[in-house]
Amino acid sequence: MLNISNNNRIGETIEKYSTFKTLSDRPHYKVLNKIIGGVSLFGLLILFLPWTQNISGSGAVTTLKPDQRPQTIHSAIAGRIEKWYVKEGDFVKKGDTILFISETKEDYLDPNLVKNTESQLKAKEMAGQSYGGKVVSLEGQIEAIRNERQLKLQQAQNKIRQAILKVKSDSMDLVAVRTQIKIATTQFNRSLALNKEGLKPMTDVEEKRLKLQETEAKIITQENKLLASENELINAKVEVNRIIAEYNEKEQKASSDRFTALSSQYDTEAQVNKLKNQYTNYQIRNGMYYIKAPQSGYVNRALQSGIGETIKEGTQIVSIMPAKYDIAVETFVSATDLPLLHKGEKVRIWFDGWPTIVFSGWPNLSYGTFGGKIVAIENFISDNGKFRVLIAPDENEEAWPKQISIGSGAQTLALLDNVPVWFEIWRTLNGFPPNYYQPKNSTQKDKK
The missing domain is CATH 1.10.287.620 (Helix Hairpins)
Known part of the structure; x- marks a missing residue:
């Protein structure tokens, strides 16, 4: 810089000020320095802790078998509604009559x-x-x-x-x-x-x-x-x-x-x-004039109503929720995460409305999550642009809550490889996918 002015302050330091002198004499200044050093050291140690890579997904509670899911009963023939035998919320057994309809086609009107x-x-x-x-x-x-x-x-x-x-x-x-x-x-x-x-x-x-x-x-x-x-x-x-x-x-x-x-x-x-x-x-x-329940369950909703209303073939009459079912969770993952998932892998699940504390990288420290395992992976993309994965309860862990209902929301974490925290931070900042790996069981089978 040019020495145009006579005010030359190059050799001056802040030590000449009294405020700096009094600040250095304060005892909590040393404590603050120790805290900052300890936090920095603790943060440095955390960077080397193991972190479990995972794939997150969101879905809903469903049933494991297709015949256990809510279904709608259709009318196989056209007719006129004459009498209802059930109401919404009733429990019906297999073969119970739900509705009676009469004939409307002229080819079948003859009673004899x-x-x-x-x-x-x-x-x-x-x-x-x-x-x-x-x-x-x-x-x-x-x-x-x-x-x-x-x-x-x-x-x-x-x-x-x-x-x-x-x-x-x-x-x-x-x-x-x-x-x-x-x-x-x-x-x-x-x-x-x-x-x-x-x-x-x-x-x-x-x-x-x-x-x-x-x-x-x-x-x-x-x-x-x-x-x-x-x-x-x-x-x-x-x-x-x-x-x-x-x-x-x-x-x-x-x-x-x-x-x-x-x-x-x-x-x-x-x-x-x-x-x-x-x-x-x-x-x-x-x-077929008597529409009967195909299986035991509860009448959720009557999709048709009234007496004397005419319906066509294939018209939806009522929806039934089966009484006995095996609960499961269907979740959706992106196309980049699909190659990392395999049948039989462990998955952590938490349900909407159920108290949970989740640490995605440390699943053992999470609270309110339940164990599951992958039983099916869909190979065709769904309407939402993701791939569907079906998860069943893990028999070796705590049973899922009985209070959850079919259709309620669920969040999932598929556990992958264990890496240091610094590596996971570096991978996330660079936008890299999780490490591609094969499960131990499948690797042993391939070697055989």
Whole structure:
């Protein structure tokens, strides 16, 4: 600095002032210095104390199993409210009637709909049985036709064999007659020659001529018999073909009637099954007029009210809270903290409305917190932009309060690695995530 002024105060100190002299003589000044030094030393020691890294989350109390959570009862069919059997706050057992509704659709307004459908079903079943009897009768008729055809064929084949034998007999007779003609001719010629020589009388010649003529007459008759036998053989063969054609026609007609009866029987069975389906549906629908409790619980709220109000299919009627449930906590964590969580990890929880004193870095010093363990981690982001984690009570620690209700708020701390306090301060100031680590159990499994 420039020495422009004569007032040079470079060598001056504050020790020349009386106030400083009196201040240094005060006893509490030394005490204050000791306190400041002690606090600084204590703060320095705190920086080296162990600090438990954690992941905080907020959520609500829920149930461990989906069927234990509050549910709404819906109407499976459309109808009109006729009578209420419960009121809000009532305890209902499984199967108790909550509400009765009446029918509004015109297809089901008939009070005798189930009875009439049952009558139609019985009539169709009887028709099906009749067709079945007709099929059995036609099958018997077909069997009788086949048996009769077999007998007729055997009879015709016997006639063929008889005709064949008769043809053979007649042909042999014809050969015999022809032989007789040759013999008679030879005898006649011999008698005639002997007569000319005077050795035989004329009467003997006449007898031989008469016998020859009789034999020639026999051959014509025998040829006629042979032709007649051959015609009988041909007629017998034709009769076989006629029998086969006749009975085939009868069998085909009976088979056609049988297939027609079978088609009618199957069509009737299809109609019977359809009527059975309708009959069962009508019976089940009649049971849906009484809306019943699916499980034991308390009626929280009636979502519909009044008498005569019309409701549609799927309309919410009442909400029920199950009487027995396993309590749990669902909490939500950010995407950066999700890789640090694993199933089975310990979690500290405190509930809204329950007195608590929480030290996030020293969970053993906290008061009013309860132990839990992670049982499920959702892998898909929720509507609030975070990931859902389900926590169940830890059996090795104090039981959760019975006074907490489903839906009340809860805060959670997932305990991670132990680090010094200075490291946690440094990590927080720099915005680094907690140390990535794997639980000991999972690490041992990976090594195995």
